Amino acid sequence: MALSEFELIRTYFQRAGLMADPARHPGVVLGIGDDCALLSVAETHHVALSLDLLVSGVHFPPDADAALLAQRALAVNLSDLAAMGATPLGFTLGLALPSFDAHWLEQFSTGLSQSAQHYQCPLLGGDTTRGPLTIAIQVQGAVPRGLALRRDAARVGDNVYVSGSLGRAGLALSVLDGTLTQASEAQRRELLAAYYQPQPQLVLGQALLGIARAAQDVSDGLLADAGHIAGQSQVRMQLDVAAIPVAPVLKSLCSEQQALELALTAGDDYELVFTAAADQHLAVMAAAARNNVSATQIGTVVAGSGVVVLDASGATMQFAKAGYSHF
């Protein structure tokens, strides 16, 4: 590919809606086009950063719709900001492409532009190169000093909550691999939207600042992600199986056991699992309701380690799969 084509790629990303606009993004001092981007962050805030790498054939099929792929890649990273309670400032993009594909680039940058506008998270800069299709995205955000929702902040006696409902993105994989044949067109659309267009819980994360203690987004599966909080906070999470908010669409497409397993162990839902002191229960409910998000208390934090799910009789349940493995 000639230098002119490399320059051309840049033009796909230097478009209105994707680049920072001084009026809408006052924190962006300098965006695309210099050695570095420059951000302005108030002394009252910390900068929050999260980098993800998405590889074709590992995280998405090679023929995935480029616009949906772009939106998913950005949403997944914004979910990490949501889990800290941070507000997006902008993102950087590293893109390796096997060849110059004008149609793919047009779709990808259009999808990215829509999400960048929706989440007020403009493109700050990055790198494009030849190589196996790989997408590196880093999001930058700002969070009030001392209030970030950290994994190590859960305390014995806290309640455990999860936002929204779980399992749809996990079941979408069965749509994608063709093994789920009994779903209606509307059900397929709902499942695929959950997978390709997850909604990072940014507004909820921000609303929980000063109310919740620890938080984490559900990317690897509820049990695995709750386990990260338990591990880093050195506590045990005791979850009540009857309280797990299984996505309603799963109930008509799976056995009760399958639906529960998906809700507990499938990744990619990008809801928030979080803890709050018991006396903050009404504040949690109000913060969620004010932002049109559901929050469900699913258990409590006790002394010990790990995550257990208890059945109606109080016995510990066993699950085959603990969560998504990255390798």
Added chain:
Amino acid sequence: MALSEFELIRTYFQRAGLMADPARHPGVVLGIGDDCALLSVAETHHVALSLDLLVSGVHFPPDADAALLAQRALAVNLSDLAAMGATPLGFTLGLALPSFDAHWLEQFSTGLSQSAQHYQCPLLGGDTTRGPLTIAIQVQGAVPRGLALRRDAARVGDNVYVSGSLGRAGLALSVLDGTLTQASEAQRRELLAAYYQPQPQLVLGQALLGIARAAQDVSDGLLADAGHIAGQSQVRMQLDVAAIPVAPVLKSLCSEQQALELALTAGDDYELVFTAAADQHLAVMAAAARNNVSATQIGTVVAGSGVVVLDASGATMQFAKAGYSHF
């Protein structure tokens, strides 16, 4: 690869020297292990960010020494901070690996750790995954508000300077592909060190704050990179061929013309090309000398566009290759 191996990979990167140490890195509030890393930046400074993607077989040979590769990857990104005059705060790493290779990971993380300590730039977090060998690194730095060395800041009448000498990394490619056979062992070592272990001019960049106007690191070749300043500043750069600091080692290994072409058009030297008002000439020289770096005036900024190299008679010289093409 099982989850335990994924966890194991993390242990390679959670080692002393690579992770942030509160005593040495007070700007790092939260490092590896949460949804986001958190940085604290003074209100007097802006945050500078730069992301690079390095792909096996494109940017480095698949069998490249993992320790040198790690050091080069970090140095190349730090060079972008240097070009803005920023001080490193820390970096994030996205690493795709085809398989779990304990030896490679040990070498890579050891090399990275050495550079992280040398440049006071700890690992803040990131992502590891299966995939074709790809390294995404983003550096974060801080630069005093309003003083960053931007590409768009050159003015007619400025002097143009370059640090150090040029062409060694370009000639190293001929060592790597086996076409340069007449070099001595010491010369081979010098050339390969220039390629694998470039020294980002961080101290010089910081010393030039308030003295220089525009700056850029020489990654694509002097003519191409000076061209970025010229383009964004809407000026013309007029360089004097006799002033170009060709690396001495090139003179015994190449014809004069080859050496000049490498110095002007080969990339990867990671020196700084910068401009400063003519009345800052002594300040530039003093800033460089104080930090044991050479700085050479190579031309002036005039009205117009583009970059031209003039010979002794004042005639414009032509070069076959304008700089590194990314595709």
